[in-house]
Amino acid sequence: MAAGRLSFRNVTALAPMVRVGTLPMRLLALDYGADVVYCEELIDIKMAQCERMENGVLGTVDFVAPDGRVMFRTCEKEKARVVFQMGTADPDRALTVARLVEKDVAAIDVNMGCPKEYSTKGGMGAALLSDPDKIEAILKKLVTGVSVPVTCKIRILPSVEETVNLVQRIETTGVAAIAVHGRFKEERPRHPVHCDYIQAVAQAVSIPVIANGGSLDLVKAHSDIEKFRKETGASSVMLARAAMWNPSVFRSQGLLPVEKVMEEYIKYAIRYDNHAFNTKYCLCQMLRDKVESPLGKQVQAAQTNAEISTAYGLQRFYQEVQEELQAKRDALQSDIQLDRPIMDGDVTTLAVRFERREYPPQITPKMFLLEWSRREKLEQPQYHTVQRSQDRAFQSTVTVADRKYRSSLWEKSKKFAEQASAIVCLRVLGVPEGRIGEEDSGLVCKRKREGKANNSSEEGRSKKLHVDVLQETETQEPAVGMNGDKQSTEPSEPAEALKEAPVR
Template identity: 50%
Template sequence: MTNSENDHNHLYRNKMILGPMVRIGTLPMRILALQYGADLVYTDEIIDFKLIKSKRYVNDALGTIDFVDDDGVVVFRTCSLEKDRVILQIGTNDPDRAVIAAQMVEDDVAGIDINMGCPKSFSIKGGMGAALLRKPDLVQNIIRSLKAKIRKPISCKIRVFDSLDSTLNLLKLIEEAGANAIAIHGRTIDERPRHPNRNDYIRAAAYTLNIPVIANGDSCRINNYEDMKIFQEKTRASSVMVSRSAMKNCSIFDPSNMIKDVDDVIKEYLKLAIRYDNTTGNTKYCILQMLGNMQEYGIGKLVAGARDLKTISDIYEINDYYENICNSRNLYKQISIIPTSI
């Protein structure tokens, strides 16, 4: 193995990781996770087509890099704070498209991940996500193509099969094709959160593979950093990836086990949403997930009814922060977004 392959694998060793979550894993949540102590953060899944159709802009007003489609929708927003720690997850079923999408972002991210675990019908019908698990040749082609053309580390995120042998066979094919790490959600396509996570499958994978294994799927038992270490120990995995527990309270990444009150976490999140001009819809969605059962009541109803970030900042009494950010942004008389070559 070359030095650079070693470095690529090393990126995923002994890390606490924010897992990919559609609509949740946008820039403010990723930065929040890093601030609390996460080592790596995955983006929400971005479909290759969408990325390919977007253009890269340097957004000086926000200090971000934006990938924006023809309708002005930001497909992916990132910034220098996360550059060495953000893994962009692509939804794909085609090696060439995967490469084009990855080439567009490779200078702005730490690594590229391929979603091979999403069981949603949108993914399966499109031959993406968990549909790939049944197409080992295509999986290898995608990984090999990415490894040949992309300078950054390449990882995959999979679900397990009912059979441990079949699971290990697929994992070996993924390793053989050159992947630098594999995140394993210990459930089959048909299993739901109420089914136990197959931690023994993850442990078997960790024993079998040489590349780092990232254990995922045990959020029900993860309430703080110590629980993540227990999950790591139980599975003997190199690293741990947490999704749902982090969505509910991102301070679980704090290595000192200091879990913050959800209200405080929401305020920190909201400041980042304002700072990075996150859309109102996405900000509301994330806050409501953090509020959980509380979203039906009081503050939850207010957030659900809010029409803009200013209103939400009023609800959480951080209007001064909101005004300051708006004023500093106005210093850019013309908020000029300058297209750059890719």
């Protein structure tokens, strides 16, 4: 392999396990001595909809689904050793996902062994074993389409000959390695692993073969890993349940007490904001027969990582991490240059907030922007607002004269988010925004301001003027859009104002 590419010879790997192979478990396995770690199987259809986002607070790269869920989270610490495993039955879709993640992982793996229905329906997982043409098409597409090594993981077929034939065909696609789970697709963990099948495969191909399936009988501790490798004749070994029960199985110095391991796992879960239900699931796997103990019941009852940390006496650690993460959020926000516009794609951004106290009563930046647009004979400003799912904060983009403007900061309400975007537009254009102490621009005359503030007798007459119909009202519920955000593309001005300007 080329320099810097992940090697699969003489390695011990954390196997891909649904709900287990998330970031905290992968990092813990690396700490204890694993050479390579696989993420859980992620379905291509869901991943293809994700957006890659850099999380400056956690120091991670997140792949976020339209509903706001983080489907895959990784970090620099594992970048050179993490393998992204996908479930797929479509070469083109597989390539789309592989290209989405390839810059953030060390290799791409295709699941061809999972016998569970969620994987086999649609022709994925173990269902691929009966379609070698599709296997070949998927792997060739990936090998020629991405810059990182491509591997696959299979189960054995009914006979040694069939298994060897399939693996030899897979080898011709150019994959870097193949993992072999030594059980038939109808067998489960309680069935003995067929080491002779893995040995036959290892002897039949020149690429590295990774032996998997030894956790039941053969691998109880680190010293057993080498025995399993020799018995199968494989280049490397992949551990699933043995690592799930106690990931310190990768330690050459021997197993650690599972209580110590669980504490270290929780620390990673807290530091990387792992979903609490995923954290609970992994802890329950480690507790095993103690899951009904007082501690186990406390873990099962927990609804948040804070409650989990309390069960393990890690409240202080939890609080310290939350303070640290909040400090990072504040620092990232303060680092944004407030006085210089920054282009985010085709949107001009500034880090500004709308502070109501900085403006006279009944006067807002949106009013000034609308009046300026009318004076310049431009179409009415259009606001597009989204709501962030994790904290329900809002961000708005305003379009004026075919140019877009947005604050890089998120606001507590839709109304404030729109005002902030108007401020950005006005400041970039060098147009007054109506702040207290600002020189009178003539956009909104003094008589209108006083009439609104004092509820004077002029109010009835002023209703016919532009400014008096520009009260900030919320007349529509936002629609659901991408990233689980709520969006509104309709202007928030009342109907009377809309009659006086065309809407794009």
